Amino acid sequence: MKQARPNPVSRPVSRLPASQLSVVQKAIEEHRSRLGPLLPILHAVQDALGYIPADAVPTIAYELNRTRAEVHGVISFYHDFRTAPAGQHIVRICRAEACQARGARELEAHAKQTLGVNFGETTADGTITLEAVYCLGNCGCGPSVLVDTDELHAKVTAERFDVLVNKVREITS
Amino acid sequence: MTDPLKIHISGDASACALGADATAHAVMVEAEQRGVEIEVVRSGSRGMFWLEPLLEVVTATGRVGYGPIGAADVAGLFDADFGNGGAHALRVGRVEEIPFFKNQDRLSFARVGITDPLSVADYLAHDGFRGLDRALSISPAAIVVAVTESGLRGRGGAAFPTGRKWKTVQDTVAEQKYIVCNADEGDSGTFSDRLLMEGDPLCLIEGITIAGIAVGATQGYIYLRSEYPHAQRALNAAIANAYAEGYLGADVCGSGQHFDLEVRLGAGAYICGEETSMLDSLEGKRGQVRAKPPLPAIRGLFGQPTVINNVISFASVPIIMAKGATFYHDYGVGRSRGTLPIQLAGNLQHTGLVEKSFGVTLRELLYDYGGGSLSGRPLRAVQVGGPLGAYLPEAQFDTPLDYEAFAAIGAMLGHGGIIAFDDTVDMLEQARYAMEFCAIESCGKCTPCRIGSVRGIEVIDRIHHGIESDKNFALLNDLCQTMRGGSLCALGGLTPDPVRSALQYFPEDFAMPTSPVTA
Ligand SMILES: Cc1cc2nc3c(=O)[nH]c(=O)nc-3n(C[C@H](O)[C@H](O)[C@H](O)COP(=O)(O)O)c2cc1C
Ligand code: SF4
Ligand code: FES
Numbered sequence: 138m139k140q141a142r143p144n145p146v147s148r149p150v151s152r153l154p155a156s157q158l159s160v161v162q163k164a165i166e167e168h169r170s171r172l173g174p175l176l177p178i179l180h181a182v183q184d185a186l187g188y189i190p191a192d193a194v195p196t197i198a199y200e201l202n203r204t205r206a207e208v209h210g211v212i213s214f215y216h217d218f219r220t221a222p223a224g225q226h227i228v229r230i231c232r233a234e235a236c237q238a239r240g241a242r243e244l245e246a247h248a249k250q251t252l253g254v255n256f257g258e259t260t261a262d263g264t265i266t267l268e269a270v271y272c273l274g275n276c277g278c279g280p281s282v283l284v285d286t287d288e289l290h291a292k293v294t295a296e297r298f299d300v301l302v303n304k305v306r307e308i309t310s
Numbered sequence: 311m312t313d314p315l316k317i318h319i320s321g322d323a324s325a326c327a328l329g330a331d332a333t334a335h336a337v338m339v340e341a342e343q344r345g346v347e348i349e350v351v352r353s354g355s356r357g358m359f360w361l362e363p364l365l366e367v368v369t370a371t372g373r374v375g376y377g378p379i380g381a382a383d384v385a386g387l388f389d390a391d392f393g394n395g396g397a398h399a400l401r402v403g404r405v406e407e408i409p410f411f412k413n414q415d416r417l418s419f420a421r422v423g424i425t426d427p428l429s430v431a432d433y434l435a436h437d438g439f440r441g442l443d444r445a446l447s448i449s450p451a452a453i454v455v456a457v458t459e460s461g462l463r464g465r466g467g468a469a470f471p472t473g474r475k476w477k478t479v480q481d482t483v484a485e486q487k488y489i490v491c492n493a494d495e496g497d498s499g500t501f502s503d504r505l506l507m508e509g510d511p512l513c514l515i516e517g518i519t520i521a522g523i524a525v526g527a528t529q530g531y532i533y534l535r536s537e538y539p540h541a542q543r544a545l546n547a548a549i550a551n552a553y554a555e556g557y558l559g560a561d562v563c564g565s566g567q568h569f570d571l572e573v574r575l576g577a578g579a580y581i582c583g584e585e586t587s588m589l590d591s592l593e594g595k596r597g598q599v600r601a602k603p604p605l606p607a608i609r610g611l612f613g614q615p616t617v618i619n620n621v622i623s624f625a626s627v628p629i630i631m632a633k634g635a636t637f638y639h640d641y642g643v644g645r646s647r648g649t650l651p652i653q654l655a656g657n658l659q660h661t662g663l664v665e666k667s668f669g670v671t672l673r674e675l676l677y678d679y680g681g682g683s684l685s686g687r688p689l690r691a692v693q694v695g696g697p698l699g700a701y702l703p704e705a706q707f708d709t710p711l712d713y714e715a716f717a718a719i720g721a722m723l724g725h726g727g728i729i730a731f732d733d734t735v736d737m738l739e740q741a742r743y744a745m746e747f748c749a750i751e752s753c754g755k756c757t758p759c760r761i762g763s764v765r766g767i768e769v770i771d772r773i774h775h776g777i778e779s780d781k782n783f784a785l786l787n788d789l790c791q792t793m794r795g796g797s798l799c800a801l802g803g804l805t806p807d808p809v810r811s812a813l814q815y816f817p818e819d820f821a822m823p824t825s826p827v828t829a
Contacts (some may be wrong), residue, residue: 179577233499233747237731
């Protein structure tokens with residue numbers, strides 16, 4: 138498909154702080170030669186910065202020859218991508234059916250109550266963002282909780298949740 | 311000098327979530343302190359989660375298991391002379407004799423839990439790459455014939471004949487063709503893709519490579535959900551090893567055939583498991599569903615002919631090629647040939663993976679394999695086939711796992727996940743959740759799916775509060791019909807199934823004397 142170049146011919150002046158801009162540029166350079174580079178770039182930016190700053194969009198759009206609206210549309214479509222920083226740690230509770238069958242509804246209520254937040258919110262001390270997730274592939278051993286990107290917990294009762302949260306806070310403080 | 315003690319402890323994500331890393335660490339520390347020479351292999355999981363962390367020790371009479379072994383149990387194991395299979399309260403005997411395991415038909419999962427997942431040498435020692443060898447020795451057309459004759463149908467949910475899909479791609483002339491492996495595994499209650507990718511990634515790589523050679527594709531992508539970082543590491547490491555040993559790259563096994571393979575991460579969207587949405591996502595777009603036709607087999611990734619199959623579909627191919635179509639076809643019933651890796655999830659004592667010929671009944675799976683409910687309360691409902699699957703009551707438990715038998719009762723096997731609920735389940739809540747999930751995950755293209763699901767939540771809430779019940783039941787029925795008829799894909803189209811089955815089989819939870827559902 139031939140398209141008119143949607144972006145200004147000259148490189149936009151980025152409003153990102155220099156440290157963030159270099160992360161964004163590095164992500165673009167690393168992935169631009171791949172087919173369909175946008176998702177790998179967005180993942181790389183979020184992995185490095187914890188979120189995708191709105192001011193990164195013009196640079197990414199320009200370099201990939203896409204419109205800003207398109208890039209923004211992609212970021213907003215996927216649940217993984219966030220446009221603002223989260224708390225120091227993200228605690229995700231699986232809400233899906235297999236975990237429901239093993240007590241996830243009760244765990245969800247307990248977590249919201251003890252942390253004093255709803256899904257998508259960060260605790261007052263800034264340590265924990267609570268999020269919902271829909272299946273972690275741990276459906277035989279639920280309720281399942283994922284801390285940050287890689288720390289999977291099984292059979293999480295209310296008591297175990299409290300222990301886990303305390304540990305997360307200890308690491309932080 | 312005696313050989314070191316050889317111990318297997320799973321490195322699978324579920325096993326690790328249950329403490330397998332800590333167990334493995336404790337074993338090393340304890341062995342060091344006692345001056346015992348050991349070798350610890352982090353294999354995949356046998357799929358018996360109630361025994362994880364399962365520690366297996368290689369003895370003269372086979373692999374003897376102890377489980378579940380927490381770090382605190384480790385010193386006691388050494389005291390019990392576990393290296394020689396010594397007696398211990400947590401000793402489960404020869405792992406392969408455990409009925410849950412012994413009674414399975416492990417074809418695709420033959421190596422999972424047994425080998426070192428990343429070792430090409432170990433893979434070869436356990437019949438690995440024989441399918442690829444065979445594929446390279448026959449014509450591409452003959453490969454497709456074998457896959458067709460095996461009767462393999464797609465394990466991702468739609469159960470479309472795999473050979474027929476490959477034939478379409480093979481017959482379509484194009485400069486560039488692609489293979490896409492659907493590793494999005496979004497259905498709740500399913501984890502077989504993950505278990506295989508972590509436990510035997512080389513098997514998946516072999517199956518995908520065979521597909522590439524069969525249809526003339528030189529590039530493959532594994533679209534992996536971002537919730538699976540463990541699997542991502544296993545796949546990337548196994549792919550690197552396969553390249554290093556010449557099983558991928560410019561000259562696959564010296565055949566002159568070129569095939570490259572790469573893992574791409576999703577970004578937390580259930581709908582990207584739908585094949586056309588996955589293609590858009592791979593192209594760097596919003597993952598919205600495309601209208602079909604054109605079929606992806608004709609115009610798929612970047613407009614090129616593309617084979618898209620589920621992980622288990624690809625992982626079934628090596629054994630079909632190695633042992634022949636008839637060998638595979640001899641398993642199963644009716645038009646459901648071969649085996650299905652069934653996932654037992656939810657409220658069961660023995661959750662895990664059961665690879666079994668089609669034809670086994672739900673009841674056998676729930677009670678003989680699953681051991682009944684975890685809570686000790688009666689099982690009341692099961693949901694088969696993920697969030698779009700119907701809820702089934704006890705009266706349906708004798709249904710055999712067979713695509714057609716399930717279709718006949720208005721249900722589907724999907725990706726083979728079975729979620730059991732005990733009698734504390736509130737089916738109105740489950741129906742509400744089905745609508746909620748649809749609203750959260752809708753790609754937004756069709757109004758009945760995007761808006762109808764939100765309306766569905768509201769209507770169910772009103773029923774819950776006893777507000778104008780008759781009117782709202784009628785409304786819910788209408789909504790379900792509109793969603794079913796007016797949706798482009800199965801997310802909007804099948805969300806009515808869990809809702810209506812809940813209403814039909816469990817009317818008491820909606821405070822109704824009898825079922826109001828009209829067929
Ligand atoms: C909403 C929706 C979600 C789906 N999710 C998955 C999935 O997670 N994994 C999968 O293999 N197939 C999934 N599918 C099915 C795919 O569209 C497609 O049929 C499949 O990848 C084809 O491979 P197979 O023939 O080997 O099953 C989904 C379909 C729909 C409508
Ligand atoms: S039914 Fe829903 S998910 Fe499927 S295409 Fe339509 S809006 Fe998208
Ligand atoms: S349903 Fe919670 S991990 Fe799968």
